[in-house]
Amino acid sequence: MSNKNKLLRTSNFSESQDLNNIPKSKFKFAQKGKKLHDKAFETKPMSYLHDSWNRFAKNKASIVAGIIILFIGLFAVIEPLVDPRSYVDPIQYPSGFEDSSFALVRPYSPLFKDSGWWDGKEEKTIGEDDYNLLRFTDSNYERVELVEEVDDTFTIGVTEFHTLKYKVNVDSYAVGCKYVTVSAEDYNALVQYEKDNGIYKTEDSIMKPVVNSAEYIEEVGDELILKGLNISTVDGITDQMTNYYNNHQDVYYKLFPKLIDGQYSDTKFSAVLDSNDEPVPIYKTTDTGELVYETDKSGEFKIRVDYFDYFTYVNGFKPYYVFGANQSGQDIYLRLAEGARFSLLLGIGVSLINFIIGLIWGAVSGYYGGNTDLIMERITDIIGNVPTIIIMTIAQIQFTHSTTLEASLGSSGVLILAILLAFVYNGWIGVASTTRMQFYRFKGQEYVLASRTLGARDGRLIFKHILPNAAGTLITSSVLMVPGVIFAESSLSYLGIIDFSSSGISSIGVLLNEGQAASLSQNPHVLLFPALVISLLMISFNLLGNGLRDAFNTTLKGSE
Amino acid sequence: MQDTKETLKYILQRLILMVFTFIIIFVICFILIRLLPLDQATGAGQDPETFYKMQVALGRMYKVGVGEYAKTPVMSQLWTFLKNLFNPATYTATDGTIVTTSRWGYSWKISWLASPADLLTKGFPPTILINLYSMILSIPLGLIAGIYMALKKNKWQDHTMSVIVMLFISVPSFVYAFLLQYLFAFELGWLPAIRADFNGSWFSGEMFASMVLPVLAMSFGSIAGFARYTRAELTEVLTSDFMLLARTKGLSRTQATVRHAFRNSLVPIFPMILGQILALLSGSVIIESIFAVNGVGSLFLNSITMKDYDVFQFVGMFYILIGLVGTLIVDVSYGLVDPRIRMGGRK
Numbered sequence: 001m002s003n004k005n006k007l008l009r010t011s012n013f014s015e016s017q018d019l020n021n022i023p024k025s026k027f028k029f030a031q032k033g034k035k036l037h038d039k040a041f042e043t044k045p046m047s048y049l050h051d052s053w054n055r056f057a058k059n060k061a062s063i064v065a066g067i068i069i070l071f072i073g074l075f076a077v078i079e080p081l082v083d084p085r086s087y088v089d090p091i092q093y094p095s096g097f098e099d100s101s102f103a104l105v106r107p108y109s110p111l112f113k114d115s116g117w118w119d120g121k122e123e124k125t126i127g128e129d130d131y132n133l134l135r136f137t138d139s140n141y142e143r144v145e146l147v148e149e150v151d152d153t154f155t156i157g158v159t160e161f162h163t164l165k166y167k168v169n170v171d172s173y174a175v176g177c178k179y180v181t182v183s184a185e186d187y188n189a190l191v192q193y194e195k196d197n198g199i200y201k202t203e204d205s206i207m208k209p210v211v212n213s214a215e216y217i218e219e220v221g222d223e224l225i226l227k228g229l230n231i232s233t234v235d236g237i238t239d240q241m242t243n244y245y246n247n248h249q250d251v252y253y254k255l256f257p258k259l260i261d262g263q264y265s266d267t268k269f270s271a272v273l274d275s276n277d278e279p280v281p282i283y284k285t286t287d288t289g290e291l292v293y294e295t296d297k298s299g300e301f302k303i304r305v306d307y308f309d310y311f312t313y314v315n316g317f318k319p320y321y322v323f324g325a326n327q328s329g330q331d332i333y334l335r336l337a338e339g340a341r342f343s344l345l346l347g348i349g350v351s352l353i354n355f356i357i358g359l360i361w362g363a364v365s366g367y368y369g370g371n372t373d374l375i376m377e378r379i380t381d382i383i384g385n386v387p388t389i390i391i392m393t394i395a396q397i398q399f400t401h402s403t404t405l406e407a408s409l410g411s412s413g414v415l416i417l418a419i420l421l422a423f424v425y426n427g428w429i430g431v432a433s434t435t436r437m438q439f440y441r442f443k444g445q446e447y448v449l450a451s452r453t454l455g456a457r458d459g460r461l462i463f464k465h466i467l468p469n470a471a472g473t474l475i476t477s478s479v480l481m482v483p484g485v486i487f488a489e490s491s492l493s494y495l496g497i498i499d500f501s502s503s504g505i506s507s508i509g510v511l512l513n514e515g516q517a518a519s520l521s522q523n524p525h526v527l528l529f530p531a532l533v534i535s536l537l538m539i540s541f542n543l544l545g546n547g548l549r550d551a552f553n554t555t556l557k558g559s560e
Numbered sequence: 561m562q563d564t565k566e567t568l569k570y571i572l573q574r575l576i577l578m579v580f581t582f583i584i585i586f587v588i589c590f591i592l593i594r595l596l597p598l599d600q601a602t603g604a605g606q607d608p609e610t611f612y613k614m615q616v617a618l619g620r621m622y623k624v625g626v627g628e629y630a631k632t633p634v635m636s637q638l639w640t641f642l643k644n645l646f647n648p649a650t651y652t653a654t655d656g657t658i659v660t661t662s663r664w665g666y667s668w669k670i671s672w673l674a675s676p677a678d679l680l681t682k683g684f685p686p687t688i689l690i691n692l693y694s695m696i697l698s699i700p701l702g703l704i705a706g707i708y709m710a711l712k713k714n715k716w717q718d719h720t721m722s723v724i725v726m727l728f729i730s731v732p733s734f735v736y737a738f739l740l741q742y743l744f745a746f747e748l749g750w751l752p753a754i755r756a757d758f759n760g761s762w763f764s765g766e767m768f769a770s771m772v773l774p775v776l777a778m779s780f781g782s783i784a785g786f787a788r789y790t791r792a793e794l795t796e797v798l799t800s801d802f803m804l805l806a807r808t809k810g811l812s813r814t815q816a817t818v819r820h821a822f823r824n825s826l827v828p829i830f831p832m833i834l835g836q837i838l839a840l841l842s843g844s845v846i847i848e849s850i851f852a853v854n855g856v857g858s859l860f861l862n863s864i865t866m867k868d869y870d871v872f873q874f875v876g877m878f879y880i881l882i883g884l885v886g887t888l889i890v891d892v893s894y895g896l897v898d899p900r901i902r903m904g905g906r907k
Contacts, residue, residue, distance in 0.1 A: 382584050385883055389845070390876045393864045394592045401597045487732055491846050494734065497864055512734070516850075520738060521746035521753070531735045539730040546726075 048554070052472060055551040062547020065540040072340055072537060079337035084317045086334060095504055099319065099329040101307055104523050105172040107324040107332075120320070121169045125150060129258075131166040132271045136279045138208055138252045139306040141174035173319065176250030177208050178307040187294065187301040193313060201293065206309045209291040210302075211252045212284035213245040220256065224264065233264075240266040249304065253279030324525040326514045332529055339506040340533060346489055346507070347482040350423045355478040357424070358431025363462055365432065366439025373436070384429045388488060392422035392497055412503035419498060423485055434477045438470030472552025479548055483541035490534055508534045571892055578884050585880055587638065593873050594620070594634045610653075611668070617651035617661050618644065665870030670862050676874035679859055685762055687843035687855030690771055694778040695836055701779075702786025703829070709787065710794035710825075711817070721787070728784035737777035737850045744773060754852035774851040778844060782836075789832065793825040800824075831893040838886045842879055 046054075056062060080086045085097040108120030126134075134144035145168060152165040182190070194200035194207065201207075221238045225231065237257050245251060254272035257264040271279045284292040295302045311319045323332035365376040395418040399405055405414050439462075442448060448465050456465070486508070492498045493509030500510045508530050515527025598620075612629050615621040619640025621629040632640075640649075648660045662675040671679065705721060712718045745753035752770040797803065798821050806816040843857030852858075856875065863871035 378581075382581055382588075385581065385880055386585055386589065387876070387879055387883070389860075389864070390589065390872075390880075393872065394596065397596050397867065398592075483730075491732070491734065495846060495849055495861055495865075497861070515738075520742050524742055524746075527738055531738055535731045535735050538732060539727060542726065542730040 048468075048472075051554070052551040056547055059547040059550065061543050062551075065543035065547070068536060068540040069544060072533065072540075073344055076337050076341035076344060080334060080341070083331075083334050083337075084315070085331050088315065097331060097334065099311065099325075101175050101178065101311075101329065102173070102319050102321065102325050103327050103329040104518065104526070105319075105321055105325045105329075107322060107525050107529075108173065108320045109322055110320070120173045121145075121171050123147070123167070123169055125152075125165050125167045127163070127165060129268065129270050131168060132279075133248065133251070134168070134170060136253055136271060137174075137176050137250055138281070139174065139176045139250060140204055140309055141171065141306075143171055143174040143176060143250075145169040145171070173308060175307050177252070177304050178249045178310075179302055179304050180310065181297065181300050181302050183300055187303065190303075190313065201291070206305050206313055207293050208304045208306060209252070209283040209293055210295055210304050211245070211249075212282055213242070213251075216254060216282045217241050217245070224257070229264065233266075237264060237266040241269060244269055252283065253281050323529040324523075326511075326526050327518050327523075332511065332526065335506045335511060336508070336529055336533055339508045339511050339530065340537070342505055342507045343486045343489060343509075343534075343537075344482075346419065346423075347486040350420065350427060350485045351478050351481040353420070353424050354428040354481060355431050355474070358428035359435050359467075359474065361428065362432035362435025363439060363467070366436035367443060367458065367462055367466070369440075369443075380429050380432060383426050386426065388422050388426065389492065389497060391425045392418065392492060395421045396498065412505050415498070415500065415503050415505070419489065423488065427481065427485065430481065431474065431477055434473055435470060438473055439466055442466045442469050472548075472554075476545055476549040476552055479541070480545035483538045483545075486534070486537060486541075508537075567895065570895070574888055574892065578888055582881060582884055586877060589873065589876060589880075590638055590641065591634050593869050594637050596867075596869060598631070598869070610673075613651055614661065614666065614673075617649045618665060619649065664874050667863075667868050667871045669866040669868040670859070670871060676871045679871060680856065680875060680878060683843070683854065683856040683859045684841065685855075686771075686853050687848070687857065688840050689762060690774050690778065690847075690853060690855065691840040691843070693771060693775040694782065695840065697775060698779040698782040698786060699833060699836075702783040703790050705783065705787035706790025707794060707822070709791040710798060713791075713795055713798075718791075722791075725784045725787050725791075728780050729788065733777055733781050733844070734846050734850060736780050737774070737847055740773050740777055741850065774847050774853055777851070778847050786829070786832075790825065790829060793828055794821060797821045797825045827898045828894070830897050831890045834893050835886050835890045838882060838889060842882045 088097045106120045106122050107118055109118045112118035113120075131144065131146075137143050147167045147169060150165045150167050152163045154161050190206065191200065194205055199205045217238050220241065221234050224234045224237060229237075241255065241257070244255070255269040256272050257266065258268040258270050259265075260268065274280055284295075286292060293303065308319065321331050321333060323336060326332055326335070361376065361380075365373045396415065399414045399418045400411070402414070405417070409417060443461075443466060448461060451461060451465055489498070489507060490509030490512060493500055493507050494512040494516070496513060498509070500507065511530035512527065512534070515523075515530060518526040520527055612621065615629065616623060620632060620637055622632055624630045643649075644661070645663050648663055650658050650660050653659050662677070664676045667674045667676055667679055705725070709718045709721050709725075741753050744751045751772050752766075753773070754770070798817070803816055803821060806820050807813070811819070841856065843853070843855040843860075845857040845861050847853070848855050848857035849861055856878075859871065860875045860879070862868070863875055
């Protein structure tokens with residue numbers, strides 16, 4: 001009884017009743033008179049692309065990769081536009097900016113100028129003559145900085161030889177003084193500029209006193225004859241000395257042939273030092289003892305200038321190279337931007353063309369199947385088995401020999417046509433086979449059958465029903481094609497199979513080729529930056545492609 | 561028995577198809593290459609008289625007048641070429657002896673009047689050695705790395721190694737080549753920067769040392785490739801139903817993995833390895849060029865840059881043949897290794 005009471009108390013029933021016999025009157029239809037409809041979805045509908053985008057956005061690595069690609073793309077487009085080097089006088093620089101005086105200079109960034117690296121300096125261990133050559137300069141910049149003196153020991157047989165070597169930091173931008181020939185007009189402008197800035201004929205002047213080496217070399221010749229050398233030897237030495245002064249225009253002081261094994265050398269010269277260990281200048285002077293700053297050469301002036309400052313004066317910007325310079329003094333930074341621009345454009349362009357051709361080919365082959373498919377597959381088999389390298393070679397030789405093509409497209413146009421042909425020739429096969437597979441997958445499905453039964457034509461089935469489903473896979477495969485094309489192009493131009501030399505185009509592969517030619521052991525910076533950029537591009541494109549593949553793969557939904 | 565018969569029939573079919581494909585490709589390439597402008601031999605020791613005499617003998621040119629020659633039409637060149645395959649043409653040398661010409665033409669630039677076949681054979685030893693070393697290094701390492709990653713799936717080991725694998729797959733092989741060359745040859749000076757000939761012996765210690773860098777440069781990419789592939793296969797196998805069954809019937813995890821998972825995951829990897837074995841013969845052009853290996857790849861590159869068309873054609877066709885046979889072997893071995901794959905397209 002107490003149990004029942006408890007039950008009654010806890011239940012909502014107000015009175016006790018027999019649940020087995022509930023009277024009919026107590027029942028009523030739950031939804032009587034109401035209209036029953038399907039409920040509207042409370043969740044928002046999501047399109048395939050939206051869904052894919054959401055999943056793509058979750059993939060941090062792909063986003064970063066996309067940003068890097070964007071960044072490189074922006075760099076490639078903007079850098080040539082803003083760099084003053086791309087606007088230099090085309091008459092002075094017919095093949096774009098280059099200055100052989102700054103050939104192979106080290107990378108320099110103003111942000112890192114005191115940090116010990118990326119400061120345009122190069123650490124070297126050099127002998128005394130080379131050290132003196134760099135140490136004694138009348139230019140406005142210190143060319144060399146001594147780190148330490150090294151005792152270089154080597155043994156021949158049992159004898160030990162000691163030579164004093166100098167471990168130094170060479171500032172590769174301080175190229176010293178050089179002779180340049182300018183018109184009278186330019187000369188006057190330069191003089192005016194110096195006067196305006198108060199540096200005319202001072203220590204910091206751009207124009208430096210002219211060196212009178214000819215007179216001095218005669219003195220040396222007389223001295224050597226006095227030392228008992230015969231005339232022809234002396235003539236040989238003085239000729240070489242003249243050459244030496246011409247090749248080392250920074251040398252403003254007395255040199256004397258080096259005494260090697262009791263013989264005066266005609267190739268090695270060392271500085272003549274006074275009692276203070278300073279070189280003895282041999283500037284040209286007027287009869288009144290004033291320094292001469294120019295030689296008049298039939299209306300033109302030959303002047304000796306501090307080349308760094310002179311360059312800055314002429315071009316309006318300092319000759320600093322962020323990524324260093326290559327062997328002909330071109331700016332690697334600028335060329336890399338141009339190269340990346342060409343490589344990216346080529347990669348995207350080729351992928352786009354391949355995508356379109358492959359799509360049509362694969363769609364036809366996959367949709368119709370049967371004998372059509374068989375024949376088309378044979379054709380792709382034949383085309384696909386001829387390596388790009390062969391087509392590239394043949395196309396390039398054939399096109400560059402064709403005078404009609406050359407006349408209508410120009411030498412760079414012909415080359416680009418050959419490259420396009422070689423990459424398009426069998427590049428589309430990948431897209432075609434992907435498309436074909438997708439068509440095989442979807443064409444037998446019920447919704448396609450339903451549409452066909454309703455009278456849809458082939459075109460509608462292909463473009464409306466099958467292609468949208470295959471879009472994800474196809475987009476992924478064409479994004480992944482871009483790095484493939486860039487890689488192939490850079491390998492082929494690195495190897496010299498694509499010969500850009502006459503066209504003036506720079507691609508990353510061309511820069512790699514220059515890097516190889518500049519000797520990896522001596523000048524690694526020429527190769528380093530192009531290699532870095534291409535690696536970065538490859539990694540980013542692969543990451544982006546992988547991210548896209550995962551994003552478009554709807555079967556992965558929920559399992560991540 | 562029925563199966564063997566069908567397999568053989570399938571292989572034969574594919575073989576015939578391959579031969580036809582090859583012939584068509586050959587004809588196309590032949591025509592394209594013969595249409596290229598021909599340079600007269602001008603190098604040292606290359607007399608134009610012999611050049612023209614041999615061109616006439618090979619059916620590529622005919623005499624128009626005294627010392628004047630014109631090209632024969634390409635199709636007739638093709639016909640002569642095919643005839644020469646079975647019955648090589650002859651010509652009379654300056655000293656009066658009758659010389660049989662080479663079936664494959666001659667190298668006019670790389671090495672005057674050498675047969676392209678001989679040049680190719682000379683290129684084999686370094687290429688095969690470097691590829692072989694690279695294979696010996698990369699297959700086990702790649703498999704081990706892949707297996708380790710699959711076993712540690714979604715743990716930090718897997719994630720770090722996946723990143724490394726991704727990097728190695730993406731970065732072009734010439735970039736490693738430069739890095740290795742700079743680091744080990746120029747900065748540290750441990751190994752020679754380029755492969756040099758050491759008294760012609762292929763197996764001396766110095767020769768081996770000089771091959772280390774190219775082998776490493778070639779291996780990184782394929783190690784990463786094998787690792788990624790093995791990982792994908794093994795993770796798939798590890799999650800399959802028969803692994804669950806193996807565990808249920810009482811095998812420990814190690815037993816189940818070693819006895820069932822490994823062997824099954826190797827099924828698709830084995831054909832890949834077979835494909836690599838054939839590729840031993842064809843050298844990587846870029847790696848051989850960087851490390852100055854005088855192998856097949858370098859020969860191909862030289863024939864292109866020096867416009868030595870006969871060698872270019874011969875080596876090019878060799879690469880195409882390797883490609884075709886490689887695909888055939890991979891396809892057929894897939895069917896042989898995995899009984900689930902039916903060959904001959906029976907559905």
